[in-house]
Structures are given as structure tokens and as C-alpha cells.
Amino acid sequence: MNMPFYVAPEQIMKDRADYARKGIARGKSLVAVTYRDGILLCAENVSNTLRKISEIYDRIAFAGVGKYNEFDQLRIAGVRHADLKGYAYSRQDVEARSLANQYAQILGQIFTHEMKPMEVEILVAEIGDEVGTEQLFHILYDGTVNDESRWSVLGGETEAISERLGDLHDAGLDVAAALRAAVGALAGPERTLVADDLEVALLDRTLGRRCFRRLGIAEVDELLAGPRPEPGAKSDGAAD
Amino acid sequence: MSLPPLRSLPSFGAGEDPGPSFTGLLAASGRAADIGRPDAAGPGDLSGVTHGTTVVALRHCDGVVMAGDRRATAGNLISHRTIEKVYPAGRHAGVAIAGAAGPSMEMVRLFQLQLEHYEKVEGQPLSLDGQANQLSQMVRANLTSALRGLLVVPLFAGWDERRQCGRLFQYDVTGGRYEEQDYAAGGSGSLHAGTVVKLGFRPGLEPAAAGDLAISALFQAADEDSATGGPDLVRGIFPVVVNIDADGYRRLDDSHVEERFRALLATLDADAGAANTERSPGDAT
Numbered sequence: 001m002n003m004p005f006y007v008a009p010e011q012i013m014k015d016r017a018d019y020a021r022k023g024i025a026r027g028k029s030l031v032a033v034t035y036r037d038g039i040l041l042c043a044e045n046v047s048n049t050l051r052k053i054s055e056i057y058d059r060i061a062f063a064g065v066g067k068y069n070e071f072d073q074l075r076i077a078g079v080r081h082a083d084l085k086g087y088a089y090s091r092q093d094v095e096a097r098s099l100a101n102q103y104a105q106i107l108g109q110i111f112t113h114e115m116k117p118m119e120v121e122i123l124v125a126e127i128g129d130e131v132g133t134e135q136l137f138h139i140l141y142d143g144t145v146n147d148e149s150r151w152s153v154l155g156g157e158t159e160a161i162s163e164r165l166g167d168l169h170d171a172g173l174d175v176a177a178a179l180r181a182a183v184g185a186l187a188g189p190e191r192t193l194v195a196d197d198l199e200v201a202l203l204d205r206t207l208g209r210r211c212f213r214r215l216g217i218a219e220v221d222e223l224l225a226g227p228r229p230e231p232g233a234k235s236d237g238a239a240d
Numbered sequence: 241m242s243l244p245p246l247r248s249l250p251s252f253g254a255g256e257d258p259g260p261s262f263t264g265l266l267a268a269s270g271r272a273a274d275i276g277r278p279d280a281a282g283p284g285d286l287s288g289v290t291h292g293t294t295v296v297a298l299r300h301c302d303g304v305v306m307a308g309d310r311r312a313t314a315g316n317l318i319s320h321r322t323i324e325k326v327y328p329a330g331r332h333a334g335v336a337i338a339g340a341a342g343p344s345m346e347m348v349r350l351f352q353l354q355l356e357h358y359e360k361v362e363g364q365p366l367s368l369d370g371q372a373n374q375l376s377q378m379v380r381a382n383l384t385s386a387l388r389g390l391l392v393v394p395l396f397a398g399w400d401e402r403r404q405c406g407r408l409f410q411y412d413v414t415g416g417r418y419e420e421q422d423y424a425a426g427g428s429g430s431l432h433a434g435t436v437v438k439l440g441f442r443p444g445l446e447p448a449a450a451g452d453l454a455i456s457a458l459f460q461a462a463d464e465d466s467a468t469g470g471p472d473l474v475r476g477i478f479p480v481v482v483n484i485d486a487d488g489y490r491r492l493d494d495s496h497v498e499e500r501f502r503a504l505l506a507t508l509d510a511d512a513g514a515a516n517t518e519r520s521p522g523d524a525t
Contacts, residue, residue: 055360079360080250080265087262087353088271102249210356 016117020141023119024066029155031186032063034134034171035178038127038203038211042182045199053201055212057082057094059127061203065155066120074103074122096126100137100145108143117141121154127203127211131171161185175202176223183224195220262357263350290319292344294429294461294468295326295336297397298437299422300450303406303485304397306334307454309462310477311469312341321469326480328489330355330365333398334482335375338427339391347378347392368400372409372417380415395426399484406484429461429468436460451481451492455500471501
């Protein structure tokens with residue numbers, strides 16, 4: 001009779017985490033930043049059809065990086081959860097916090113119980129009525145939830161991108177300045193990203209009931225046409 | 241790998257997945273909507289429940305105008321003075337309902353959700369034909385209830401982005417769907433409202449003229465049909481008038497509808513005055 005080799009639980013978890021992290025780091029990154037009217041989500045994505053950012057509910061957006069089929073499955077489950085809840089109770093009872101908890105439970109359960117963890121990192125973003133009421137729930141492959149308030153970075157190279165965002169971001173930015181900050185942080189000093197490489201969407205509280213809106217390539221082009229923000233120049237952006 | 245079943249985040253096996261359908265999702269998660277459940281209406285005659293009445297829709301050069309009065313009746317009593325019978329459905333379409341108010345409103349709510357759910361799951365909106373077909377299936381599912389008195393007979397109109405024109409559809413209780421070229425009317429005052437629209441209709445009407453014609457149709461229907469509410473100048477209640485074109489669904493301001501009603505009344509007054517002056521010399525002799 002064959003006995004399975006003993007592997008320490010620490011080792012199992014570490015191997016799974018390494019596996020998931022490698023899968024996620026292979027893909028391109030995504031950032032979400034708060035701005036004057038809500039939240040701007042911006043991903044490096046060469047495809048115009050396979051989306052990383054999408055609408056969940058009136059004030060809630062979803063973003064995912066990593067394996068497309070895996071985060072898309074989570075996205076659809078989220079839309080279903082939100083629409084069922086809104087139908088059974090009321091639209092105002094659908095909130096990001098409860099959805100983020102559900103996602104965290106699922107990802108945690110898959111991470112510990114399944115052979116293969118999900119190679120995804122997801123973001124559940126929600127805006128409120130006023131500036132400063134934005135919520136960004138950043139959920140990792142193992143179910144860890146981070147509640148972030150100003151910006152969120154998903155994917156590989158998060159530290160470098162986050163550091164650059166820290167220099168460029170300000171909550172009072174208008175949409176063009178916020179987009180330029182997001183793109184500047186994603187690109188870094190050595191690259192230039194153009195509208196074709198980007199997928200951009202907004203949660204804009206001025207839009208009425210459904211706050212989610214995608215920006216087309218032409219619109220992104222136009223917004224990017226302004227001057228690229230220099231690190232430390234964020235007070236100028238806020239004055240726009 | 242499918243998602244593990246956990247509290248309320250829905251996940252389904254391969255054969256049970258409802259796809260982008262919200263009503264399918266309700267059924268698959270054991271919460272099927274009452275709309276279309278054969279036993280939902282219960283036994284007996286339910287024709288005395290609250291009913292909504294007259295709605296009209298007509299095409300114009302830029303799209304479609306829809307309008308509905310605000311009265312709901314239960315038998316011979318007025319049960320509500322301010323209900324609304326015209327609702328947005330998706331970004332570029334509207335649905336107007338005539339029939340039993342409860343099931344109608346529930347159907348509209350489900351229909352709106354169905355369209356929004358489809359758009360979110362699939363990443364693009366359902367075509368106008370697809371929307372009209374969805375509504376058809378919902379009306380047909382309600383047939384058993386309709387035979388017991390809970391009629392739901394909607395009008396559906398919208399801007400077709402593929403054909404770049406306004407289109408409108410009329411339904412019957414069996415879910416039959418009939419595309420109309422010019423105009424359609426539904427509900428108890430539809431005979432009168434429809435006739436007024438028929439006489440005033442010309443292809444390629446301006447949107448403002450189409451709105452005025454719809455307002456006039458509802459006014460005349462209210463004049464002849466006790467279940468249709470006319471403009472209520474005392475309480476400030478006016479019909480709902482919406483315009484749908486390439487820019488989407490837009491409800492006209494109550495103040496604008498009031499202004500158009502006052503203009504209509506002034507015209508009718510002037511006509512009556514002219515008729516009286518013509519008649520008075522004859523009366524004197």
C-alpha cells in the first residue's frame with residue numbers, strides 16, 4: 001500500500017500562494033483611483049471585448065486581474081447576487097461590503113479546499129453620495145480583504161505602481177487629471193500607454209441611478225491629451 | 241471548476257445555469273416570480289381589483305412618443321389618481337401598461353430587471369427585437385391570470401439602434417406581438433384615444449406635434465371614458481408623456497405637459513367661442 005508523503009500544511013499553503021501569485025503577476029495591472037465625482041478604474045488591456053472592468057449594480061463596479069475565465073465567473077455571480085438582492089429587498093440595500101464578504105468567503109474556501117487556487121485578484125468598488133464616501137474592497141486569491149479608501153492597485157508590480165500613485169493622486173482631481181495620474185502610475189517612467197492599450201470606466205455619482213460608464217477610446221485619447229502630471233504636482237491638478 | 245455553493249452568491253451546475261436571464265435566475269434559485277405562475281391568481285373573478293387605463297404611443301420623425309393617464313380604478317371607483325403607466329425599459333425604450341395594476345407593475349419591474357441583468361451579464365444591451373420578444377414571453381406567461389381578470393396588456397416602444405428608427409409594438413393577452421407602423425393605444429379609453437391619434441396622425445410628425453397629439457388623445461379619451469383620468473388642474477396632476485429618440489428615454493416635465501394642456505384647452509375654448517358667435521344671430525331670429 002502506498003502512503004502519501006507528508007507535506008507540512010505551511011508548505012502546502014505557501015506553494016498554493018506562490019502558484020496564484022505567479023499566475024496573477026503574469027497579467028497586466030489595474031488601478032482604481034478616487035476622484036471628484038467618484039471612482040475611475042483603469043486597466044492595461046489590449047482587448048476591446050474581454051473586459052476586466054464591469055458594472056455590478058447602480059453604484060458598484062467590479063474589476064479583476066489574473067485568469068479571465070475565473071474572475072469573469074466571479075463577476076457574473078456578483079451580478080446575480082446583486083440583482084437578486086435588489087429584487088427581493090430594494091435597490092438601496094445592495095452594497096459592496098456584503099458582496100466583498102461573499103467573494104472573500106468563496107476565494108478563501110477555494111484556496112484551502114481545492115487543488116488549485118483561483119489565480120485572480122478582484123476589486124469591488126462602490127461610491128456614495130458625497131466625496132470621501134468611496135469604498136474599495138480589494139480581495140486577494142486567498143480571500144484576504146483589504147478595505148482601501150483612496151486608491152487600489154491590482155496585479156503585478158503593485159508596490160511600484162502604488163508608490164507612483166501616491167505622488168500623483170489627490171481626491172479632488174477631475175476626471176482628466178485622475179486618468180492621467182492612473183495611466184502615469186501604470187506606465188511608469190519608461191513607457192507610454194495610449195488609449196488603445198487601456199480599458200477605462202467610471203463610477204460617476206453625477207450620472208443618476210446607474211453610475212457606471214465606460215469611456216471609449218476617443219474619449220480616453222482626448223482626456224489623455226492634456227499635460228502628463230509631474231510627481232509632486234498634485235496641487236495643480238486639484239486646482240483644475 | 242464551478243464556484244462552491246456558499247450562502248447567497250448564486251452558482252449553478254452546467255445544466256442549470258440560467259445564462260443572462262433574470263427570470264431564469266429567479267426560477268433556478270427557487271424564487272420564481274409570481275408572474276406566470278398558473279396558480280398565482282387564485283380562484284374566482286378578480287376583475288374588481290385596481291386597474292390602470294389608457295395609454296397611447298405614436299411614432300414621429302425622431303423616434304416615439306408614449307403617454308398614459310394617471311387614473312387607476314377598482315370597479316366603478318377611482319382608486320388612485322397619480323399612478324404611472326409609462327416606465328423606462330433599458331436606456332432606449334419604454335413600456336406602457338394597461339390592465340390590472342398589481343401584476344402590470346410587477347411585470348414592468350421584472351422586465352426592467354431582465355433587460356438590465358442581460359446587459360450586465362452579457363456586456364451589451366439586448367436588441368430592441370429581443371426586448372420586444374422578452375416582453376411577449378412575459379405577457380404569455382400571464383395568460384392564466386389574465387383569463388381570471390388580471391389582464392396585462394402593454395405597449396412597448398423604443399429607439400432601434402441597429403435600424404436607426406423608432407419602433408412600437410402592441411400586445412394581446414396571449415403574448416401576441418404586433419409591430420405597428422404609426423400608432424397604438426391600449427386600455428379602456430383606447431378606442432377614443434386611438435381615433436384621435438388616427439385622425440391627427442401624419443407620417444414624419446415633429447416630436448412636439450406628436451406630444452400634443454398624444455395629450456389631445458388622452459384628453460378626449462377622458463372626456464368619453466370614466467376610467468380615464470383627464471388633466472387635473474386643481475390638484476396639478478397631468479398625464480405622463482415621454483419622448484424616446486436616439487438620446488434615450490426622457491420624461492417631459494409636468495410643467496411642460498401642463499402648458500401643452502392649457503394650450504389645448506385654449507384652442508378648444510376658442511373653437512367653442514367661434515361656434516357660439518356663428519350660432520347666435522340664428523338664435524335671435
